[in-house]
Amino acid sequence: MRLPTLPVLDPAFRESVARHVDDLTKPLGALGRLESLGAQLAWIAGTPRPQDPEAFILTFGGDHGIARHQVSAYPQEVTVQMMANIAGGGAAISALCRANRIHHRVIDAGVASPCPFPGVAQRNVLRGTRDPLEGPAMTRAEAEACIQAGLDEVALLPPNPFALLGVGEMGIANSSVAALLVCAFTGMDPAGAVGPGTGIQGSALGRKLEVIRQVLTKHRPDPADPLGVLAAVGGAEFGAMAGAMIGAAARGWAVIVDGYIAGAAALVAMALAPGLEAFLVWSHRSAEPGARLVLEHLGKEPVLDLDLRLGEGTGAALAVPILRSACAVLREMATFGSAGVSRA
Numbered sequence: 001m002r003l004p005t006l007p008v009l010d011p012a013f014r015e016s017v018a019r020h021v022d023d024l025t026k027p028l029g030a031l032g033r034l035e036s037l038g039a040q041l042a043w044i045a046g047t048p049r050p051q052d053p054e055a056f057i058l059t060f061g062g063d064h065g066i067a068r069h070q071v072s073a074y075p076q077e078v079t080v081q082m083m084a085n086i087a088g089g090g091a092a093i094s095a096l097c098r099a100n101r102i103h104h105r106v107i108d109a110g111v112a113s114p115c116p117f118p119g120v121a122q123r124n125v126l127r128g129t130r131d132p133l134e135g136p137a138m139t140r141a142e143a144e145a146c147i148q149a150g151l152d153e154v155a156l157l158p159p160n161p162f163a164l165l166g167v168g169e170m171g172i173a174n175s176s177v178a179a180l181l182v183c184a185f186t187g188m189d190p191a192g193a194v195g196p197g198t199g200i201q202g203s204a205l206g207r208k209l210e211v212i213r214q215v216l217t218k219h220r221p222d223p224a225d226p227l228g229v230l231a232a233v234g235g236a237e238f239g240a241m242a243g244a245m246i247g248a249a250a251r252g253w254a255v256i257v258d259g260y261i262a263g264a265a266a267l268v269a270m271a272l273a274p275g276l277e278a279f280l281v282w283s284h285r286s287a288e289p290g291a292r293l294v295l296e297h298l299g300k301e302p303v304l305d306l307d308l309r310l311g312e313g314t315g316a317a318l319a320v321p322i323l324r325s326a327c328a329v330l331r332e333m334a335t336f337g338s339a340g341v342s343r344a
């Protein structure tokens with residue numbers, strides 16, 4: 001499949017942004033990680049004084065054949081019910097987008113039952129993936145169509161030269177799919193990647209781990225073939241999230257990765273689009289245990305650590321005010337020279 005090419009970010013410009021940050025009226029490094037976040041955003045925006053960015057969040061819904069193996073604490077119909085709730089403005093992501101001046105869209109990328117609710121964009125490539133213990137969750141053509149759905153959603157957003165795009169999801173059983181993708185792309189043992197998700201515990205959690213091991217044994221997903229991995233284990237919202245991440249970066253936007261599930265989609269996207277990593281901001285350290293391991297594997301420090309384990313894009317929404325603040329200090333602060341303040 002043809003993916004858009006990403007802008008090449010100039011390392012020399014990054015160094016000049018770092019010099020700008022050090023020239024602002026504060027002790028060297030005193031704004032801590034706000035400085036490196038601001039520098040990353042300035043580097044992506046192509047200016048040392050980035051504008052106040054518009055923020056968008058896309059929440060992609062999908063269902064999963066693996067749900068039939070009782071890998072979630074909740075029944076599959078919660079996905080479509082929550083799609084209605086999100087579209088109706090009653091979900092956590094709805095409240096957080098309102099609270100933080102974020103444009104929000106919710107998209108059916110492959111929910112098992114129709115989502116005919118006003119405000120849910122219809123991009124379902126399939127009505128739930130197939131059981132990966134029986135065969136591939138999707139065909140390669142379906143996996144490609146999911147990625148295209150994410151690219152197409154981004155194409156609908158206003159053509160701002162620079163903005164923030166947060167990517168999140170809703171999908172019962174997708175913490176199992178995330179674990180499969182994490183194992184495929186990091187080589188991690190499933191014991192580290194599998195966790196409670198919505199809250200399964202005890203022997204049910206042990207069975208979830210066993211299902212994940214069986215799927216990996218059956219498909220032996222090859223990380224050098226990211227589309228093949230996505231097709232083998234699923235799922236639709238992961239493909240759409242990966243496509244949206246690539247589409248936003250291709251526009252020169254910063255991409256805010258939500259929690260464990262969106263992080264797994266980011267692994268797919270990074271494998272499909274080398275160079276994407278520079279555009280990604282990791283919003284928070286999800287309480288799902290594998291999330292810490294993924295961040296360690298990539299050497300990334302997230303913006304927040306609030307014990308969230310919800311998804312929907314909620315961590316991405318919470319990171320937006322911090323990222324806007326990082327842009328504001330780089331854009332608005334005086335320099336030692338302009339303010340007549342003595343240096344060390």
Ligand SMILES: O=C(O)c1ccc[n+]([C@@H]2O[C@H](COP(=O)([O-])O)[C@@H](O)[C@H]2O)c1
Nearest residue numbers: 072171173175197198259260286310311
């Ligand atoms: O993103 C996260 O860090 C996260 C961690 C745990 C659960 N979730 C959400 O919970 C659902 C997946 O959990 P499960 O148990 O159904 O696999 C799905 O709708 C996700 O949005 C999300």
Ligand SMILES: Cc1cc2nc[nH]c2cc1C
Nearest residue numbers: 074078170198310311312
């Ligand atoms: C109620 C509920 C809301 C969610 N939001 C994201 N995943 C979810 C899972 C459940 C069960």
